[in-house]
Each structure stands twice: as structure tokens, then as C-alpha cells.
Amino acid sequence: MEKIRLRVKKIPRVEIGHLWIFSNELETVPKLEPGSIVEVLTSEGKSLGLAFYNPHSLIALRLLKLTIVDDVLRSIKYRILRAKLLREKIFPNENCYRLVYAESDCLPGLIIDRFADYFVVQVNSAGMEKFIDTIPKIITELYPNCKGIIAKNVTHFRKLEGLENYEKVLFGQIPEEVVVTESGVKYILNFYQAQKTGLFLDQKLNKRFIRRISSNLKVLDCYSNFGGFGLNAALGGAREVTLVDISDTALGYARRNFELNGLKNGNFVCMDALDFLRQEFNQNRKYDLVVLDPPSFTKSKKNVQSAIAGYHQINKFAMRIISDNGFLATASCSMHIDEPTFLHIIEEVAYSQRITLKLIYRGGQAPDHPILLSMPETRYLKFFVFQISKG
Template identity: 40%
Template sequence: MREYTKFYITPKGERAARSGHPWVYAEEITRIEGEYQNGDLVDVVTNKGKYLGTGFVNDHSKIRVRLISTNTNDKFDADFWERRLRYAIDYRRTVMPGADFKCCRLIFGEADHFPGLTVDRFNDILVAQTLSLGIEVRKELIFNLLYKILREQGEEIRGLYERNDVKIRLLEGMEENKGWFAFAEAAEPGEPLTEIVENGIRYNVDVENGQKTGFFLDQKYNRQAIAKIAKGKHVLDCFTHTGAFALNAAAGGAAAVTAVDISAEAVQMTDANASKNGLDKVVKGLKANVFDLLSELVNNKSREYDFIILDPPAFTKSGSTVKNAIRGYKEINLKAMKLLPRGGYLATCSCSHFMKEELFVQMLHDAAADANVQLRQIEARQQSPDHPILWNVPETYYLKFYIFQVV
């Protein structure tokens, strides 16, 4: 006899659960049998009482239950979580071999069946973000197991830094915070700073103050693709953040790279990273609003650049603002296409799940038509495989990345 409280759900919710989607929304619940506290494990069943899965419940969230298992035989003890962690780590060792394993996403939420949990590895520091209450109440067990497994495998890990300074935690009934997690067996972690090597390029990473978890890992192999075609090019890298695309282009032999960001701090970091890698003669940081800069270059009929990279932040974080986002994406892509000479190169992307691939592609078609150019596709790419896309969970697919020649 199972001891978990039962949540009966609608036929619509049942179809989603049977298709492999792990979220049960509040409006899909028809009745509840038993008592529970937020963060508890509960069973989700059909209206006829047939078992569908077990997950974390939270009344504060629109996603009332986040399923973690569809196996009635699972016992959710330390062994269960250790198996699941080993599975995720083994996958990363396979798809991010060698040096890439030192700098990758180890846990990618629902795609690894850890709802609401992100863990990134930056050399000797792990950075975690916990966005579901069910994981929050079990994080001591999960984080200590993760540390134990990595140490067993010979990996040097000096600490895990929590970046829970995000508003979404408030929607889950949790407080915002950040700071070092206290492992059961580990020395004092020291400063929240480390150095990583990605694609042979060195970066300083500040896990306390950097955006999100400190550095964007999902574009790793897209940056390599940029480096392959950058030789001899005059590159404009827009929304450069820490200069990663700019530095990869420079390492690939670009003649000159202008790395643009509206943040003075980002420009300083880009210049520091360029200097660190001996690329400061090629890469120059520029503090500017990308929209204004592109307009100015178009108005001046500039032909300074023959390779433009557009890596903007997510212009939309909800379905309700997609139309505005499309306008923003179109504006920068249209201007880039107008700026590039025939035979020039454009790399462009969207990192928003809500900007569906078909919408992004249509926007590019419309921008090309308005710019009176044709796009010759070189590559269509996605997020790197340490951010795996689970086909049953479309929310795990968010990064669309294209490289074109403008003809």
C-alpha cells in the first residue's frame, strides 16, 4: 500500500502526464485524497485512480505538482537520488569529454528529472540555482551526494555557491538568497572567483556577481562554429556580455573585433578577458546601446564589418510579450542584414523558449525580405548537449542559433 497523498487529475492533465510532461497545473486537479505539506511527494492518478507518477507538490505554484518518477517501485531515498545524479554526471562525461567536463552544466532541471534545479560547474566551483520547493527541502542530501560523487571520480571541487537571488523563488513561496552551501565534509571554499577554460580561451568567472550562475555555458560549441569562419573578418559582436563570441572570433583569426554591450562592467570584463588571452590588439570593447549603434551604422551606410554576431538577452520571458520580442529581434536582424556587404556573414540567435523556432525563422524571412537580401544557411544549431533537450518537455528547448552568408 502506497502512503502518498493522491491527486486526481483531468483527462487533459492525464494526456500530458502520459506523454511524458512532468508538470501538473493547479486547474488540472479535480480532487485530493489525504493530507500533505508543500514540498512533499504525492501521487498523481487518473480520475479512475490509475497511477500516473509521483512528484513534488507546492500550493504556491501554478505548477502544482512536478513529477519526478512514473515508477511505482521507486523509493525516494538517498540511493534513488545518488542513481539519478550519477546518471546525469555520466551523461556529461560522455557528451562533454575531456576538458569540457571541467566547465559545463551538470544538472539541467526537468531534462535531468530534477525539477527546478540547475547546477553548473566552473572548474573547481559548482553553482546551483534551486527554483522548486521539493528540491529545496532535499538539497542538503542532493548537494552532498553530488560533491561525494565528483570527489570519488577525482574531480577537485572546493565549494558549491547558491545563486538563489531570483524573483521566481518568491512565486514558489521561497526566499531569495545567495552564498556558499555548507558541505558536510569540505574545507572553507575561499573566494567565489575561479578561472575556466572554454574552447582554449581563459576567463575569470565571478560566481557571486556574474549574470545567472556566472557565465553562459550553452553557447560553447556555437562559439567554436564562429571561430571556424572568422579568419580575416572584421567582426561586430553585439550584446557581448563577457566577450566570449568576440574572443572565439579573435582566436579564429579575425582581423578586428568590436565587442559591444550597454553594461560598462561587461565591457571591462571583455577587455580584461581579451588581455588575459593576448587578444587585446584584436578585440576592443565598446559601451553602447546595440539598437542605437546599429541604427547609426545603417544611417552612415557603414561597410566596416563583414561578420555580425547577434546574441541578445531573452527579449521575452512569457507568452504575452512575444509580439514585442519579434519586433525587437526583427529590428536588430534587419539592420545587421542592411549593414553587411553581399557575401558577409551573420550569426543570430534567440535564447527564449517562448520565441518558438517557427516564429524566429519567420522573423528572419521577413527581415531578409525587407533588407532585400537572400540568406544562405551555413549552420542551424542549438544549445550545447550539457543542456539536453527532452522531446517530451518542449520547455527544455530554448536556444535557436543560425549562421548565414548574406547573398
């Protein structure tokens, strides 16, 4: 087995459990096949175990927490089983959840989402790509009723790994549409047209909170996609819900999801969310609750400042159209915008608008997206609900 040596005798973050080692931390960058399994040594020759190696990626090594190469496949199966048991403990009566969350489950670059009897696999590391044909066999062993598995390998992260993007059915059949239920809400899913892996499962508990506070409110759901927050607001008793998304296809599914759940109080607007917020402000329209759940505004550190400006804009116009004592629910899924930075943005906007904010709910990604404390990168979702006072 090839051995790769580090430039130093220890890397403090790795010592406490971080699983990535970067290319500039290696003594040399050998020309091995991307995804090769190698043994990692410190500069003094101490073994740190095995890792997936990619000479073309900034994340050159993804530690596997293993010492014997023959254990890799067996370990993948065991760790998927362990992930399954955790999700069943967290959500015992549900069948829509993130089954595997990459490094947090010690499965570098592997994401698996379950939607009842269908599964979506996403691979974001060259090492795990080598097991793409084995993973479906493991899933079907653990879930004998599985009807279909699809790979949705179309991500920014694959490009960083030098991997091609593609979608393909790995097992069984994936119908054009399926109906699934999450937290009592029915959704029509089209795995071929859905963003990312399907539903935004990371917002599961946050959507439930929106349902709890929506009774008799006039609600605006921006960046609504298939209507997750809007549906929960309507089922929570909102008197009116407006859903805004730039995708006419996504809005079409949101409209059908309202119908599927027997809801008739939805308005659907195909428009850029910021343009719609500006329009509502200019026309002096008011809402009791505005939900902002935009896509990531930056996928790299170099674009953080433009992302901050984007969050400033959407939150400023949202605050302007919220009635006194109304509510702002605002989220960021940008990994490079940490919680203190995001809160500071909201505070600055509130100060500029002479608005007082009362934090009533602090959320994040659902527990089926567990956070590895030694890897801040596994924590990405920030979600806050504020009551707004303009007096």
C-alpha cells in the same frame, strides 16, 4: 502520504512523458506545504507515481518518475551520477559544462553547472528547495576535488514558485575571481557578478563555429557579456573585433579576458546594442560578421508580440550593416519563441531589406543541455548563421 487526484483519467502529454501537471488539471488543490511529495492519481484512481507539489504554482505537480517516497533522496543522487557520466561521455576532456539540466535529467527544477573545481547550483522548484543542503554533499562525493559550491538562486522562475531569491555559499570557499578554460578559451569568472550561473555554457558549440569562420573578418559581437563570441572570433583569426554590452562590469571582464588570452584586437563599447546598431548604420559602417545573442526578450506568452518586434529591430539593423557576402549569427533564448517563429522573423526582415539569406549553420543548446522530446519546454535556444547576399 497525501494523494492528489486529476480531473481526468489521462492527460495525453503526460502519457508520453511530459513531467508537469497544471493546477487547472487537478480535481482539487489541497492546502499542503509547497514542495510536499505526493502520490498522483488519475480520476479513476490509477497511480502516476510521486511528484513535488506546490499549491501556489501554475505548475502544481512535477512528476518524479518514482513510486516509493523513501527513494527520493537516493534517486537524486543516482540521477546526478548518471548526469555526470553523460557529460563525461559528451565532453571527455573538459571541465566546464552543465552537470544537471532540470527536467531533462529527471531532477525537476535543479540546475548544476561545473566550472573546473567550482560548482553553481540553481533551484527553481519548491520541491527541490527542500534538498538544497543535501545537494552539495552529493556533489562533493562525486567530485572529491571540489573547492566550492555557490547557490545562485536569483531567477524569475523562483518567484513563480513562491520562493525567495538569494545567493549563498553552500560548501567550501568561492573566491571573488577564478580562471576557467572552455574549449581552449580562458575566462576570468566572478560568480557574484556573473549573469545566471556564470558563462553561457549552452552556446559552447556555437562559439566554436564562430571561431571557425572568423579568419580575417571584421566582427561585431552584440550583447557580448564576458566576451564569449568575441573571444572565439579573435582566436579564430578575426582582424578586428568590437564587443558591445550595456554593462560596464561585463565589458571590463571581456577586456580582461582578451588580455588573458593574449589578444589585442578588441574594441569595447558600453552601449545598448540596438542603439549601437542604429548608430553604425547611420554612420555607414560595415562588418563582415555580426553576432546577436540577446537576453530573453520574453519570459511569458503574453509578451511574445513585443519580443517578436524586438527581434525584428535588432536583426534589421544588423543586416543593414553587414557587407555583401558577410555573415549574420543570430540567436534567441526565449522559450516562448519557437524555431519556426524565429526563422519566420528572420525571413520577414530579410525580405523587407531585399536581402537573400543562405543558411550555413543551424545550432542550438549544447548537448550538456539535453532536450527531453516529450517536453518542448526543455528546448529554448535557437542559433543560426546566414551568409548575406545583397546583389
